[in-house]
Amino acid sequence: MSEIIDNLHLYIIAIGIILFISVYASKISEKVGFPLLLVFLILGMLLGSEGIVGIKFDNALLAQAVGSVSLIFILYSGGLDTHWGHIKPVLISGVMLATLGVLITAVILACFIYLMWDITMLEALLLGSIVSSTDAAAVFMIFRSHKIRLKDNIQPLLELESGSNDPMAIFLTITILQLIVMSNVTSVTEWIVQFVAQFAVGGAIGLLCGYAFPKICEKINISQPGLYPLISVAWLFMVFGLSMMLKGNGYLSIYIAGILTNKFAFPYKSHIIAFHDAIAWMMQILVFLVLGLLVFPSQLPEVALQALILVFVLMFFARPMSVFITLAKSEYDKREKAFISWVGLRGAVPIILATYPFVYNLEQSQLFFNVVFFMVLVSVLVQGMTLNFAARRLGIIENDEDKKD
DSSP states (O other), X not given: OHHHHHTHHHHHHHHHHHHHHHHHHHHHHHHHTOOHHHHHHHHHHHHSTTSSSOOOOOOHHXXXXXXHHHHHHHHHHHHHTOOHHHHGGGHHHHHHIIIIIHHHHHHHHHHHHHHHSSSOHHHHHHHHHHTOSOOHHHHHHHHHHHTOOBSTTHHHHHHHHHHHSHHHHHHHHHHHHHHHHOSSOOOHHHHHHHHHHHHHHHHHHHHHHHHXXXXXXXXXXXXXXXXXXXXXXXXXXXXXXXXXXXXXXXXXHHHHHHHHXXXXXXXXXXXXXXXXXXXXXXXXXXXXXXXHHHOOGGGHHHHHHHHHHHHHHIIIIIHHHXXXXXXXXXXXXXXXXXXXXXXXOOOHHHHHHTTHHHHTTOTTHHHHHHHHHHHHHHHHHHHHHHHHHHHHHTTOBOOXXXXXX
C-alpha cells in the first residue's frame, strides 16, 4: 500500500496516458475503418500480463463488477439517445428480437456446441446463452462513428434490439448456471414465471422512474446546473437497485427509463444527455480495457479453431435463423432481414457474462471465457468492418434523395 501511495503520481500519469490514447484511437478508427471496440480490447491485451506493459490482472470477479456497473451507464445512455417516436413503429419487432430471437440463437448454437464438444447439454446451453445477445455498445458505437443512415426503420429496430436484449441473455445465463450447480431442477412453469416476473417488474419500474425523473428535475430547482447530471447518476443507481431488490431486471429498467426520460422536456436536459454520453464512452473504454487485461493471449490459439467454427455458425446460421423466424410476419423484406442478421455484433456483454462461470467455480470457466473472447474478436472485426459495405451492397443506405422523398 505504501508503494502505491509513494508512486501515486506515476499511476495517475499512466491512467491519463491510457485514457488519452483510447480517446485518440477513435479518430484513427474513423479514418482506417477499424472497429474502435477492437482497438480497446487489443490495447487491454497489450497492457496485460502477457503484453508489453505486463500489468498482472486475473481477477474475474472484479472484471465482472466493473463490467456490470459499466453496462448500467452504457444502457442508460443508449436509452437517452433513443427517441420514442423512432422506435414506436418497430416496438413489437424489437421486443421479439430481444426475447424470442435471443432464445432461438442460444438454442441453435447450443446444439452445435453439444455435437462438437464432450460437455453436457446444460453447459452447451450456458455457452450459447452467453453469446446470444447483440451488444448495445458495439452497435451504438459503430452506427455513430460510421454515420450510417438506414432505410425503413432498420436502425431504430437494431438499436432497440441491442439495447433491450441484454436482460434476456443475462437471465438465461444466470438461470442455466443455477440449474448446473444446484441439485433441484426448476420446472419449465417456474422458469416462465420467473422470466415474466423479472421483465414485468423491470419494465414497470423503468416506466415509472422514466416518467418521474423529468418531473423531479422541474421541481427541485437547483441553482447550480452542474449538479443536475449528478442527480441523474444518483437516480440511475436508485432505479437499478430498486428493480433488483424487487426481483426485477435492473438493466431493462434503466434502458426503458432512459427512453421515457428522453420523451419529455425538462431543465438542463441537454446537459444531462451530454454528460451521460461522455460517461458511457468512458465506461466502454474502461470495460474493454479491463476485459482485455483479463485475457491471456497465449491461451487463445488452443481454442481458435473451435471458436472460429462457432462464430461462423453464429453469424451465418444461428443469428439469421433467429431473425428470419422472429420477423417472419414483419414488413421487412429479405434484403433488410439479411442486413439485420449481419448486425449481430458481439461485444462487451458476452465477455462480461463469460466471467459468471468463474463465480460458480465451473470446471469449464477458463475455456468458456477464452472461446467467447475469441468469438467477440472475430465478430467485431468481420461484422464491424463490413457493416457499411453490407448496407450498400443490399441497397438499404438512406441517401439525401430518399430523405427528401
